[in-house]
Amino acid sequence: MKKDNRIPVYDLCSLQEQQRQDDFLIEPFAAYLRRHPNLFIPHRHSFYHLVLFTAGSGAHTIDFEQFEVNKGQLYFMIPGQVHSWQFRDDIDGYVINFSEAFFPLQQEQASLLERFSFLEGIAAQSVIQLGTEACRRAIQLMKEMLQERKTTDRWQTDRLQLLLMELFILTARNSPAATNPAGSGSDMTLRQFRKLVEQHYTRLHLPKDYAALLYITPNYLNGLCNELLGKPAGEVIRDRILLEAKRLLVNASLHINEIAWQLHFADNSYFTKFFKKQTGITPEAFRKSLAASLPKASSV
Numbered sequence: 316m317k318k319d320n321r322i323p324v325y326d327l328c329s330l331q332e333q334q335r336q337d338d339f340l341i342e343p344f345a346a347y348l349r350r351h352p353n354l355f356i357p358h359r360h361s362f363y364h365l366v367l368f369t370a371g372s373g374a375h376t377i378d379f380e381q382f383e384v385n386k387g388q389l390y391f392m393i394p395g396q397v398h399s400w401q402f403r404d405d406i407d408g409y410v411i412n413f414s415e416a417f418f419p420l421q422q423e424q425a426s427l428l429e430r431f432s433f434l435e436g437i438a439a440q441s442v443i444q445l446g447t448e449a450c451r452r453a454i455q456l457m458k459e460m461l462q463e464r465k466t467t468d469r470w471q472t473d474r475l476q477l478l479l480m481e482l483f484i485l486t487a488r489n490s491p492a493a494t495n496p497a498g499s500g501s502d503m504t505l506r507q508f509r510k511l512v513e514q515h516y517t518r519l520h521l522p523k524d525y526a527a528l529l530y531i532t533p534n535y536l537n538g539l540c541n542e543l544l545g546k547p548a549g550e551v552i553r554d555r556i557l558l559e560a561k562r563l564l565v566n567a568s569l570h571i572n573e574i575a576w577q578l579h580f581a582d583n584s585y586f587t588k589f590f591k592k593q594t595g596i597t598p599e600a601f602r603k604s605l606a607a608s609l610p611k612a613s614s615v
Contacts, residue, residue, distance in 0.1 A: 338417040339475055341460045344368070344408040357399040357565045357605075362414045363434070364392040367453055371406030375399070377438040379561050387450035389443045389486055393436040397562045409457040411479070418476060431483050433490060435509070440490075449489045456482045504529065505543050508536065509551070516555040518579050522548035557593045560586075564602045571598050 344366060348354070357376075366375075368388045374381050375390065377398045382390070384402065392398060394415065418428065428434055433441045445453055460478050463471060511525050519525065525548065526533040533548070540548045556578055563574045575586035590598045 338414040339464075339472075340410070340412040341457065341464055342410055343461075344406065344410045347410045348402075348406065355400050355402075357397050359395055359397055359562075360392065360412070361394050362412050363394065365411050366390055366408055367450075367457060368406070368408040369450075369454065370408065371402055371404045373400065373402035373404070373406065375401075377441060378558055380438040382442045385444060387445045387447070389445055389453065391433045391441045391443075391486075393434055396436055396438075397565065409454070409461075411457075411460070413479070417472075427480075428483075429506070431487055433486060434483075435506075436513070443486050443490045445486070445489050449485060452485055453482060456485070501539055501543060504531070505539060508540070508548070512552055512555050516552060516559065517577065520552060520556065520579070522552065525552070553589075553593060557590070560590055560598065561601065564598055565605065567602065567606065574598070 366389070368384050368386060370386060371384060373384045375384060375398060376382070377390065377392060378396050382388075384406070433443060435441075456478055460475055463474050463478065466474075507529060508525055511528055515524075515528075522536055523533045526536045529536065536548045540546060540551055544551065560574060560578060563569055563577065571586070572583045575583045578586065580586035580589065587597055590596075590601070594601060596604070
């Protein structure tokens, strides 16, 4: 785990057995949990992370949205998201962690990954319930990746990339987004807007700023967001600022003033008013409620 001034951030090396310098990890989930008993504490990853549940129950939380664990459920996380879990019974399945470097840094590869809605970093889109047949195939792909991980020839990475991409396509075909038309100009503009928000939300807080970057009018941007998301562009921006505020508040040692400064609010008072308007509680109250809900870490 590397130090971070906001919240614990785990890199791929720290979660691998024998500190291997690899860009890809796959492991049975029960074994992974035994090796990392304190991962229930909210934390971030510097890599992509996905889990397929095959047994057990409980809940996992991604960016403060909680999801019940079900057999056949697959969840995805991108670098920077915050998550934690509270499991019951004997949980099992498969976990895959891979870095951004695992796929070649070619434009066509990057574009391909961006086509998958569950890799956009939106919690509600990143939890997919697979049907019986799809789950069976996903498990088979996991087993093939585990077996391939044991090979040492020059083709290992290529085969793992192909198997992982097949898992992505299987998931995409079995996700709610599969029923929606894709590739339209409106979809592309919305995706570009969200990408710009991700890059600039700390300093650009108004729809007109993003409309200028997209070479469209603010009215067009608002209409697009209302049509495709059911909310205006300003709310999309505010949601992203609020999410980061919650992520920063996880770290009790980070002062509220510093959080306000990092998010480019004029002062602590303005930030507190913004946070309370969006959530109904103050940042301090949110931090206390979060701390009260966390179990204590084990002494492993």
